[in-house]
Amino acid sequence: MKNQRLLCLGALWVLASFLVACTPAPPKNVQNVCAIFRQYPNWYRAAHKTQERWGVPVGTQMAIIMQESGFNGAIKPPRKKLLWVIPWKRPTTAYGYAQSVNGTWTQYENATGNHGAKRNNFKDASDFIGWYSHQAHTKAGISINDPYHLYLAYHEGIGAYQKGSYRNQAWLTDVARRVQYHANTYQQQLAGCQHEFDEPWWHFW
Numbered sequence: 113m114k115n116q117r118l119l120c121l122g123a124l125w126v127l128a129s130f131l132v133a134c135t136p137a138p139p140k141n142v143q144n145v146c147a148i149f150r151q152y153p154n155w156y157r158a159a160h161k162t163q164e165r166w167g168v169p170v171g172t173q174m175a176i177i178m179q180e181s182g183f184n185g186a187i188k189p190p191r192k193k194l195l196w197v198i199p200w201k202r203p204t205t206a207y208g209y210a211q212s213v214n215g216t217w218t219q220y221e222n223a224t225g226n227h228g229a230k231r232n233n234f235k236d237a238s239d240f241i242g243w244y245s246h247q248a249h250t251k252a253g254i255s256i257n258d259p260y261h262l263y264l265a266y267h268e269g270i271g272a273y274q275k276g277s278y279r280n281q282a283w284l285t286d287v288a289r290r291v292q293y294h295a296n297t298y299q300q301q302l303a304g305c306q307h308e309f310d311e312p313w314w315h316f317w
Contacts, residue, residue, distance in 0.1 A: 166242030171299030209237035
């Protein structure tokens with residue numbers, strides 16, 4: 113029985129390692145959305161589908177992912193240190209492209225019916241950002257075309273945002289301005305190359 117348990121644990125570890133290994137490497141040029149989509153054209157299709165479903169511009173989605181994970185689908189917050197040297201617990205359960213925490217991700221799955229969605233799957237992360245931004249729009253009245261305030265609500269939570277939790281956090285408003293800059297830049301870049309990605313899916317094979 114003990115040997116069977118060890119074999120099962122070993123198999124799970126190998127499977128987990130395989131799944132992590134299957135997460136694509138971050139794009140080579142994260143500053144240019146055209147270069148990103150040329151490297152990963154399926155990301156464009158996912159982000160475009162999210163825009164059609166939730167109304168959130170592709171540039172805003174990509175800017176949030178850039179800020180949260182740097183397009184690294186396997187990233188987690190660094191562990192805290194116990195006695196300054198021993199790796200300890202992580203500060204949050206944030207994970208994946210969108211850095212969503214467990215509870216909010218479960219809310220997303222239940223609200224959309226997308227059960228089994230993976231945080232290290234770009235398509236699911238893009239749809240999550242679209243869903244959450246749409247919630248911020250309907251509940252807090254934030255324009256879907258306002259990446260600055262959408263990010264503040266994304267970072268703080270919609271309820272905390274409505275209470276103005278961000279107002280005394282200069283570092284956070286600086287980050288939100290950076291997200292706004294990237295969103296606008298990505299959207300301008302996309303205007304010049306979108307025609308490349310609006311081809312039928314088999315064009316890319």
